Amino acid sequence: MSELIAQEALPGLVAKWLAQGKRVAGPSVVKPGYCLYVELKSSAQLALEGFIRPRNSIKEFVFPHHEAICRYHFSGHTVETEDCDPPQVDQVIVGARPCDAAALPILDHLFTWDYEDKFYTERRKATTVVTLACQAHDDACFCTSLDLGPAAEQGSDVLLLAVPGGYEVRCLTDKGRALFAGETRTVEQTAVVPPGPPVMVAPGTIMAFLQARYDDPMWADLALRCLGCGACAYTCPTCHCFDIVDEGTAAGGCRVKNWDCCQFAMFTQHASGHNPRSGQSQRQRQRIQHKFRIYPEKFGVMLCTGCGNCARNCPVGLGVLSTLKETAGSAPVEVGV
Amino acid sequence: MTGQLRERCRRLLQDGAVQVVIGYGVSTSDGMPHPIFVRRPDDVDKLIWNEQCMANLTTYLTRDAVKALGKPAIVVKGCDARALVVLEQECQIDRSAMHVIGMACAGVGSPRAPKCASCDVHVPAAADEVIGEAPAQTGPADPPYxxxxxxxxxxxxxxxxxxxxxxxxxxxxxxxxxxxxxxxxxxxxxxxxxxxxxxxxxxxxxxxxxxxxxxxxxxxxxxxxxxxxxxxxxxxxxxxxxxxxxxxxxxxxxxxxxxxxxxxxxxxxxxxxxxxxxxx
Known part of the structure; x- marks a missing residue:
């Protein structure tokens, strides 16, 4: 027994959410070969099949690329400031991939840690995530290595699974139930979840490697290829670094919180000119260390869902997975070294 | 052409003519050719050449970590080689301090990259040596713009x-x-x-x-x-x-x-x- 929504009914439901004034985001083909999560203006824009996963992630709907946090203006010799309120949104993300949804509980740790970032938490509270289980994977996918899979439920309010003629609807939270109440009918059939990618790396061994081989020459070799752009971090569901900058004129302006990326040379550049991570090898190592050692040591979860966007979007084919495979291929780490 | 490329690079490294080859190697993750840096003659078999060799490797020539590896040999397509001219004119590279291996190219990417339709440099100009021959039937190139x-x-x-x-x-x-x-x-x-x-x-x-x-x-x-x-x-x-x-x-x-x-x-x-x- 399961709950079902017919294939043709789903766009109607999306249209209903839009008509209710909700902000709705989902995958859309913006140009041939480019499927992105975008804010949907109509249900016709929504694309649910024909691609492995969007090239970006859903994080931008809870942690936008840029966000005003304070406005200021100069008045004589004084500066007047005015805090910006966290946004009031009521939004639904439909057709999220499980590897995107699973990033949200991971990000919650960071944004509610020693300081609650209301710009994140307010959006998060007002967001309902309707995830669509994966029917296919490609060579970049490695969710199963992170204890996730094509129908992982972490971070989702509703999980949809494709069945002939529609989608099985598994409501996982009250928020999810509210969205689909009265929209489904009970049927006999239940969905079959296709197998995910094979398990390719073991997080435990990665952590051991990272603890023991901080200065491994591997990092310098790997990083030679890295161009130092932010395509990996900016399309990663879990990367969350930001920069606070003031933008404006001599009269005043805005303090904004913008995405930043640990692969940029400027990321750690001090005002003195000194840069503690002066080379790309240190920056590449930092990215992997943060994801698979520092974050789990601090919060108990890996900062990665195995979505593979880093590899797909890297100009030179350097993803987290290929790096992890390098660590796995290195000499075994002796415990206690 | 891959065989010829490997042999040439083996020789260049063995003879000490160059210290590193900046070329394409097949990635283990997606099976596509991506940039690699070959420093030992024994590793030249990692090099590959095929029509998926998209990257313009000349972007590495101005990077400190790559410069530190010593004199390079670099694998270029005709379109890539044009960047060498600009970099030399702008005093960013010493053209005499590198060995340029040009690859004759009928076009890259599947589907073909848009630039290939108007390509008039199937055989790289100003390379120190060219591997392969001009494609026999390339047809007239589209106008450049x-x-x-x-x-x-x-x-x-x-x-x-x-x-x-x-x-x-x-x-x-x-x-x-x-x-x-x-x-x-x-x-x-x-x-x-x-x-x-x-x-x-x-x-x-x-x-x-x-x-x-x-x-x-x-x-x-x-x-x-x-x-x-x-x-x-x-x-x-x-x-x-x-x-x-x-x-x-x-x-x-x-x-x-x-x-x-x-x-x-x-x-x-x-x-x-x-x-x-x-x-x-």
């Missing part, structure tokens, strides 16, 4: 709407800049923050400022390799923008960046016959 000409058929309002939509998607990852051989500034104008020259927010307005500024900085310098467009995660066709300025340089000054090392770069040269009609 065909894609741009088609775009210019649209009205200014339509074109603005197009670029507005493109700019709205930009996430400022700067993959376009980092992959570009002629974007080699140690500190890009967008990274200047004392004072800031360009906003780093990914707003439509600031993204316009970024892409237009970058295009202007590429005027008469962009060689049309199209790497910026290939690597963009959100599919912005920056090559189209750059082609507009390339065409201006061509029409007004008869100049095509990277095609002739004897022609002084237009940004750095002045002639009495230079047109001034565009100054208003």
């Amino acid at each position: 065909a894609e741009l000409e088609e775009f210019l058929q649209k009205s200014p309002a339509e074109r603005f709407a197009y670029w507005r939509e493109e700019a709205a998607r930009c996430i400022r990852c700067y993959a376009c800049r980092e992959v570009c051989p002629t974007c080699y500034c140690p500190r890009c104008i967008v990274d200047k923050n004392r004072p800031a020259c360009l906003d780093t927010s990914a707003t439509v307005k600031a993204n316009f400022a970024w892409h237009v500024t970058r295009a202007f900085h590429q005027a008469g310098r962009c060689t049309g390799c199209g790497e910026c467009t290939r690597v963009c995660p959100v599919g912005i066709n920056m090559r189209l923008l750059n082609q507009s300025l390339a065409r201006a340089a061509d029409e007004h000054f008869g100049y095509r960046a990277g095609t002739n090392r004897e022609t002084p770069p237009i940004i750095g040269a002045y002639g009495l016959e230079d047109k001034e009609s565009f100054i208003r």
Whole structure:
């Protein structure tokens, strides 16, 4: 027994959410070969099949690329400031991939840690995530290595699974139930979840490697290829670094919180000119260390869902997975070294 | 051609003629050719050449970590080789301190990269040696600015709407800049923050400022390799923008960046016959 929504009914439901004034985001083909999560203006824009996963992630709907946090203006010799309120949104993300949804509980740790970032938490509270289980994977996918899979439920309010003629609807939270109440009918059939990618790396061994081989020459070799752009971090569901900058004129302006990326040379550049991570090898190592050692040591979860966007979007084919495979291929780490 | 390439590189490394080969190797993750740095003769079998060798490797020549490896041999396609000319003219590389292996090329990518339709450099010019022969039947090349000409058929309002939509998607990852051989500034104008020259927010307005500024900085310098467009995660066709300025340089000054090392770069040269009609 399961709950079902017919294939043709789903766009109607999306249209209903839009008509209710909700902000709705989902995958859309913006140009041939480019499927992105975008804010949907109509249900016709929504694309649910024909691609492995969007090239970006859903994080931008809870942690936008840029966000005003304070406005200021100069008045004589004084500066007047005015805090910006966290946004009031009521939004639904439909057709999220499980590897995107699973990033949200991971990000919650960071944004509610020693300081609650209301710009994140307010959006998060007002967001309902309707995830669509994966029917296919490609060579970049490695969710199963992170204890996730094509129908992982972490971070989702509703999980949809494709069945002939529609989608099985598994409501996982009250928020999810509210969205689909009265929209489904009970049927006999239940969905079959296709197998995910094979398990390719073991997080435990990665952590051991990272603890023991901080200065491994591997990092310098790997990083030679890295161009130092932010395509990996900016399309990663879990990367969350930001920069606070003031933008404006001599009269005043805005303090904004913008995405930043640990692969940029400027990321750690001090005002003195000194840069503690002066080379790309240190920056590449930092990215992997943060994801698979520092974050789990601090919060108990890996900062990665195995979505593979880093590899797909890297100009030179350097993803987290290929790096992890390098660590796995290195000499075994002796415990206690 | 892969066999020939490997043998040549084995010899170059064995003889100590070069210390590193910057070439393409097959990635274990996606089976596609990506940049590799081969430093030992025993590793030359990692090198490969096929029509998926998209990357323009010349972007590595100006990077400190790569320069530190010693004298390089570099594998280039005809389109990539044009960047070598620009880099040499702009005193960014010492052309005599590297060995350039040109690969004859019938086109890359499946489907073919847009740049290949107008390719007139199937055999790289100014390489130290060329592996392979010119493809037998390449057919007549499209006019160099065909894609741009088609775009210019649209009205200014339509074109603005197009670029507005493109700019709205930009996430400022700067993959376009980092992959570009002629974007080699140690500190890009967008990274200047004392004072800031360009906003780093990914707003439509600031993204316009970024892409237009970058295009202007590429005027008469962009060689049309199209790497910026290939690597963009959100599919912005920056090559189209750059082609507009390339065409201006061509029409007004008869100049095509990277095609002739004897022609002084237009940004750095002045002639009495230079047109001034565009100054208003």
